[in-house]
Amino acid sequence: MSKLHLDKKIGIIGGGQLGKMMILEAKRMGFYIIILDPDPLCSAHSIADEHIIADFKDRIAIINLAKRCDVLTYELEHINVNALFEVENMGIAVYPTPKSLEIIQNKYKQNKELEKNNVSVPKFMSISSKEDVIKAADTFGLPLMAKSSLGGYDGRGNFLIATIEQSEEVFKILSGEVFVEEYIDFTIEISVLACRGSNGKVKVYPVAQNTHKNEILQETLVPANISDDIKDKAREIAAKTMEIFEGIGMFCIEMFVKKDGNVLVNEIAPRPHNSGHFSIEACITSQFANHIRAISGLPLGDVSLIKAACMHNILGEHGENGKAIIKNAEKALEISGVSLHIYGKKEVREKRKMGHITAIADTVENAQKAAKKAHKLIKIVAEN
């Protein structure tokens, strides 16, 4: 690409907060954006140039979107991958590639692919009957983490088998193909963001440390509180994963750090990720800016950390249902180093991701203190 038209068009399947934050970076560089999202008032709606209102699995809508674009990307992985293959065959670039998405969409295949390439994953086994579960329990011990191969994110599609009595229950709760993994008694959950440009160059972000509650990300700390050796190992795994999947664009590789220092890949997201939001304030180039650079054929930006960071998700609280109102933003923003991101979702619901706080500071402890203090103040409630 020797010239870049000002009106080069990027299509994004999904107009949630990830799509919105991609657009905020794309617009700085003058790109034209078309989103596809079923919600007419989705987070990205008001800053997209065009919005095709359709389901993420709608083949015809995806093809229509692609025909209007120079490159197609997505902010969520539960989309119609066959439609993406069709688009690619039409000669329109799709990044990350449908080939890598297809593998990642199936968590069992994902594990197989990683195992084949000597990337450590938890021990796993396909199951289709009570007997398989008993066999797995014999081999890996209890508890077992059962996963639907095509399961959802934020823990949907996972089920913890604590006792052998639950070996039938699992098939009632999880649908489709199911597999089990050994239960990992990790010390720390980490994630590593990595981006691969269309020239094959890979940039790996500083390692982030995550805390989940009810399988939803609550807090990210950067740098992670692990040794430099483990950080290097995790970043190597991330770089290797980008090569395996020939990823173009941002990927997030979630990992477990075991007590013995071993690092296992837990999940891969072929897109910018919630645990990478810290990069907006804390890195020279954010995950969203680098995603846009990668998919549009531009070289990647510096991913160095500027300051230590702590990110807290702002979720809808228990019992809050209705038109969303933020309270105490002005108090939270009094705290030094705190930034507030509000996704613009009109309705608050319990556990819905409404926004996030990032605090930056000279130490991760101070960043965490600031984020916690800000988080305690901020309330997203339903209007009475």
Place this chain on the structure above:
Amino acid sequence: MSKLHLDKKIGIIGGGQLGKMMILEAKRMGFYIIILDPDPLCSAHSIADEHIIADFKDRIAIINLAKRCDVLTYELEHINVNALFEVENMGIAVYPTPKSLEIIQNKYKQNKELEKNNVSVPKFMSISSKEDVIKAADTFGLPLMAKSSLGGYDGRGNFLIATIEQSEEVFKILSGEVFVEEYIDFTIEISVLACRGSNGKVKVYPVAQNTHKNEILQETLVPANISDDIKDKAREIAAKTMEIFEGIGMFCIEMFVKKDGNVLVNEIAPRPHNSGHFSIEACITSQFANHIRAISGLPLGDVSLIKAACMHNILGEHGENGKAIIKNAEKALEISGVSLHIYGKKEVREKRKMGHITAIADTVENAQKAAKKAHKLIKIVAEN
């Protein structure tokens, strides 16, 4: 303000690059944006929630805009200030206030106000005849800088009187009230960005050093290459100016540094400013984020410098007229620390501000090298 509705509405008069960059920050915090701009395809158009297509001086359109907003701001100062007073009288907040804008719009009154408050400005004198010019030349010497009191920006409305023979010509070139200033043989042009919150707290950015060519800003370097004493003096002047004008929002105070170390105020812009674009990448909180925080009643963010920076404007080149195409963006972005901002103007014209480059680095020399290298590569040309 104890609560902040997600759909709080901000009105912006002007939808150029400054309005666009305000919106990119406002959208992060979930604000709803309505712009007023005569150009249906202005830079900010595609990311505004609503766009009222009207002239900046259109009283009725401005009042209609204000009625739909919780707070009104502007990205350019050549607007109908009487309409802003009307809006204020309707009980709708206008920031910066019409009172301060009215003074700033008139460069002669601006000088008077600063002089009254003991802020140094070049010596100046109102002129209305050839005889006045001769008198000024006797008092201040030649050359003299003649200015139209209500004159434009980027040097439009200024005229350098080099010889006494030009003492009539000046009234043909400059219209309306005219005054002259002593010619300042400065060593360095600097600008200081300052922001004042609705709580009266003021944040002053690091001093920037500017280079103009044909009265258009070419390059900004931060930190400025002046002594700490002069920096302190400049920052004090900026803080004082914010108090004098009771500014709420971002202001930019352009100053001359004389050979003897004296600092004189040259011009004030009651808005984010071209010479403050470095703050997007190089400061914890950008001038646009702080402007939005200030006008919406939120506390201001940290303005510390993260890295040294160099900003270059990308202007339309001589002879380029027509549909704009950027060339070599992918080469420029190979340079470490370089960010590219493209404003999305469809048509390139000579000297039109099409975008800018910011390079950040550990030293200002390295930032300048990177920005220069990137600038040499990037071309904005008209499509053949």
